[in-house]
Amino acid sequence: MVTSLEPVVGTERKVVTELPGPKSRALHERRKAVVSAGLTNGFPIYIERADGAILLDVDGNQILDLGSGIAVTSIGHAVPEVINAVSAQVAAFTHTCFMVTPYESYIEVCEELAKLTPGTHAKTSALFNSGAEAVENAVKVARLATGRQAVIVFDHAYHGRTNLTMALTAKNMPYKDRFGPFAPEIYRVAMSYPFRDGLSGAEAAARAISEIETTVGAHNVAALLIEPIQGEGGFVVPAEGFLPALSKWTSDNGVVFIADEIQSGFCRTGDWFAVDHEGVIPDMVTTAKGLAGGMPLAAVTGRAELMNAVHEGGLGGTYGGNPVAAVAALATIKTMRDRDLLGRAREIGQIVTTALRDLQRDTAMIGDIRGRGAMIAMELVEPGTTTPNAAAAKAIVNYCNQHGVIALACGTSGNVIRLLPPLVITNEQLADGLSVLADAVRSVH
Numbered sequence: 066m067v068t069s070l071e072p073v074v075g076t077e078r079k080v081v082t083e084l085p086g087p088k089s090r091a092l093h094e095r096r097k098a099v100v101s102a103g104l105t106n107g108f109p110i111y112i113e114r115a116d117g118a119i120l121l122d123v124d125g126n127q128i129l130d131l132g133s134g135i136a137v138t139s140i141g142h143a144v145p146e147v148i149n150a151v152s153a154q155v156a157a158f159t160h161t162c163f164m165v166t167p168y169e170s171y172i173e174v175c176e177e178l179a180k181l182t183p184g185t186h187a188k189t190s191a192l193f194n195s196g197a198e199a200v201e202n203a204v205k206v207a208r209l210a211t212g213r214q215a216v217i218v219f220d221h222a223y224h225g226r227t228n229l230t231m232a233l234t235a236k237n238m239p240y241k242d243r244f245g246p247f248a249p250e251i252y253r254v255a256m257s258y259p260f261r262d263g264l265s266g267a268e269a270a271a272r273a274i275s276e277i278e279t280t281v282g283a284h285n286v287a288a289l290l291i292e293p294i295q296g297e298g299g300f301v302v303p304a305e306g307f308l309p310a311l312s313k314w315t316s317d318n319g320v321v322f323i324a325d326e327i328q329s330g331f332c333r334t335g336d337w338f339a340v341d342h343e344g345v346i347p348d349m350v351t352t353a354k355g356l357a358g359g360m361p362l363a364a365v366t367g368r369a370e371l372m373n374a375v376h377e378g379g380l381g382g383t384y385g386g387n388p389v390a391a392v393a394a395l396a397t398i399k400t401m402r403d404r405d406l407l408g409r410a411r412e413i414g415q416i417v418t419t420a421l422r423d424l425q426r427d428t429a430m431i432g433d434i435r436g437r438g439a440m441i442a443m444e445l446v447e448p449g450t451t452t453p454n455a456a457a458a459k460a461i462v463n464y465c466n467q468h469g470v471i472a473l474a475c476g477t478s479g480n481v482i483r484l485l486p487p488l489v490i491t492n493e494q495l496a497d498g499l500s501v502l503a504d505a506v507r508s509v510h
């Protein structure tokens with residue numbers, strides 16, 4: 066039983082070599098012979114261990130993690146509850162295939178999902194391995210349950226890299242370029258993007274609904290799929306009222322409202338789900354990333370009458386709801402509750418927003434600061450304009466990396482810097498990371 070861990074990884078950022086260091090560079094050279102060049106790394110330092118918000122690389126550098134492996138390790142690295150649960154499960158059994166012989170932890174995860182996702186209606190879930198797979202299955206269920214085919218998605222959306230989810234994703238490069246043909250019956254409409262469209266939520270929703278009704282026809286639409294706060298697309302937070310108006314339109318028109326909470330869910334925004342902020346109750350929710358503390362697990366949770374409309378055997382997959390990943394999810398959810406990570410996400414949001422607003426006073430390069438909880442971004446522009454400034458974002462990320470901090474860029478134009486720190490990050494670590502970020506912005510400015 067692990068109760069507390071030996072402090073094998075320090076708690077402070079510490080850079081002891083140039084970055085990447087010599088051992089990382091050697092590994093990076095070695096991979097070229099055997100790893101597809103189609104996979105790149107934002108920051109090619111090779112990791113040996115991790116604890117809390119610190120990654121220890123093969124050269125002995127302690128790197129401060131403000132990305133959480135893209136919103137996955139929200140509860141931090143090396144969490145005793147997860148280590149214990151996973152270790153015990155690995156020793157007990159690692160796989161039976163839920164479709165062959167089931168086990169209890171799968172049911173427990175679905176019970177938690179039914180409890181935590183918005184709404185008190187009867188819900189059932191199906192578990193998968195990746196976010197893209199969850200999104201694919203949500204669309205499958207919505208089409209079957211409605212007998213319709215069209216799926217509505219939004220500008221700047223990101224839903225994955227499989228064939229159907231590439232079609233659902235907005236950005237061509239690098240996700241879609243020359244990988245077609247794409248799946249049909251996907252229709253893209255305008256997102257509410259207050260910084261760029263200046264519309265109220267109601268106005269932006271009216272614009273989207275009018276596009277859908279005139280170009281697709283409500284009666285053809287199986288599902289409306291939306292990230293309540295967009296992730297890869299630039300942490301775009303729709304104007305207040307946009308999501309409730311779309312939700313109302315879907316229920317008035319027999320359309321399934323699917324909230325893709327894969328990046329925004331599980332405490333990240335200071336609520337269990339980003340839709341909770343405006344009391345929106347989706348018909349289906351897709352989850353993954355933060356759900357299982359770093360183990361691959363994803364889920365579709367939806368109204369029982371939709372999810373149960375599927376014929377027997379219509380959903381599944383060899384590894385979906387793997388028992389090791391399932392117990393990791395249960396330990397992760399327990400950790401979120403025990404450590405009040407909802408509250409902590411809100412605190413982080415205040416600290417980060419205050420720091421970024423201070424920084425914004427010093428530079429006209431920061432056009433917008435947005436997000437919620439521990440999901441905050443700044444959009445970089447050419448000073449005095451709204452023209453995207455991807456070069457600045459790249460230079461800032463690079464400066465952070467050189468100083469031992471992981472920060473991630475995103476956005477359709479690559480001009481947004483997003484912060485997704487582990488929710489267990491200490492105030493000292495957070496202040497340290499934000500001061501590096503401030504230095505980075507000043508150095509570029």
Ligand SMILES: *Cc1c(COP(=O)(O)O)cnc(C)c1O
Pocket residue numbers: 194195196197198200223224225226292296297325326327328329353354
């Ligand atoms: C990451 C992500 C996905 C895809 O998840 P994978 O596990 O990478 O397949 C889908 N939707 C959103 C909103 C995401 O952030």
